Amino acid sequence: xxxxxxxxxxxxxxxxxxxxxxxxxxxxxxxxxxxxxxxxxxxxxxxxxxxxxxxxxxxxxxxxxxxxxxxxxxxxxxxxxxxxxxxxxxxxxxxxxxxxxxxxxxxxxxxxxxxxxxxxxxxxxxxxxxxxxxxxxxxxxxxxxxxxxxxxxxxxxxxxxxxxxxxxxxxxxxxxxxxxxxxxxxxxxxxxxxxxxxxxxxxxx
Numbered sequence: 001x002x003x004x005x006x007x008x009x010x011x012x013x014x015x016x017x018x019x020x021x022x023x024x025x026x027x028x029x030x031x032x033x034x035x036x037x038x039x040x041x042x043x044x045x046x047x048x049x050x051x052x053x054x055x056x057x058x059x060x061x062x063x064x065x066x067x068x069x070x071x072x073x074x075x076x077x078x079x080x081x082x083x084x085x086x087x088x089x090x091x092x093x094x095x096x097x098x099x100x101x102x103x104x105x106x107x108x109x110x111x112x113x114x115x116x117x118x119x120x121x122x123x124x125x126x127x128x129x130x131x132x133x134x135x136x137x138x139x140x141x142x143x144x145x146x147x148x149x150x151x152x153x154x155x156x157x158x159x160x161x162x163x164x165x166x167x168x169x170x171x172x173x174x175x176x177x178x179x180x181x182x183x184x185x186x187x188x189x190x191x192x193x194x195x196x197x198x199x200x201x202x203x204x205x
Contacts, residue, residue, distance in 0.1 A: 012031075012070070012074065012106070012107065012110040013029035013030060013031050013041065013070065013110075014029060014030045014067060014070070014110070014113050014114055014117050015027055015028070015029050015063045015066040015067050015070070016028055016029060016030050016040070016063070016117070017059075017063075018054060018059045018062050018063060019059070020045070020051065020054060022051060022055060023046075023051075024044055024045060024046050024051070025044070025045040025046075025050060025051055025054055025062075026042060026043070026044060026045075027042070027043045027044075027045050027066070028040050028041070028042055029041045029042075029043065030113070050062060050065075050066070053065060060121065063121075064118075064121070064123050067114055067117055067118070068126050070110075070114060071111065071114045071115075071118075071125075071126050072126060074107050074110055074111050074114070075111065075126075077107055078104060078107055078108070078111070080141075081100055081103075081104060083138065083141075084097075084100055084138075084141050085097045085100050085101060087138050087141065087142065088100070090166070091159075091160050091163075091166075093160075096145075135167065135168070135173070136173055136176060136177075139161070139167060139173040139174075139176075139177055140176075140177045140180060142160055142161060143161060143173075143174070143177035143178075143181075144177070144181065146160070146161070146193050146194075147181065147188075147191060147193070147194070149193065150191070150192070151192065151193075152191075152192065152193030153193065154192060154193050154194065154195050154196050156193075157193040157194060157196075158196045161173075161174060162174075162196075174197065185197070185198055
């Protein structure tokens with residue numbers, strides 16, 4: 001998708017108008033309210049699946065498809081963030097949990113905007129089945145948060161990631177999480193929050 005407006009690419013949007021032909025589509029999207037009123041972004045779409053849908057079923061079907069995808073993206077993000085909040089609260093990390101909760105007002109605003117669009121245009125609001133995170137996914141969330149914080153406390157990091165009452169095999173989870181971000185054991189040990197790992201120097205990359 002190629003933006004044709006002067007605005008920076010919007011993280012969230014509601015698709016409101018589409019036109020085009022067999023070569024490309026022009027998509028108009030609402031991207032938020034600014035001081036001087038609502039703003040819209042114009043994008044050029046060359047993806048054949050959207051062009052074919054537009055040509056065969058019309059503008060409203062295409063807009064419903066695109067807004068469904070946007071809605072699903074937002075709900076999936078919120079679901080993962082809520083799972084992280086629950087995991088933090090289990091460990092008593094209430095400040096971290098609250099910081100995530102505070103950051104969710106923006107995606108919730110866009111879910112409401114998309115819901116309004118579905119209702120106003122006589123479409124069903126998408127049904128989304130919440131999927132619980134696997135343990136390794138929860139572990140990776142903690143790991144990445146600690147790893148991205150260059151001042152994370154090693155005592156706290158160890159108490160969370162090495163807790164056998166939560167993780168059946170902390171060493172395996174840690175190894176897999178480390179590999180998921182593409183770093184070696186030596187590189188991880190240089191991080192202040194992870195100086196406790198592999199004290200005997202026997203871990204393999």
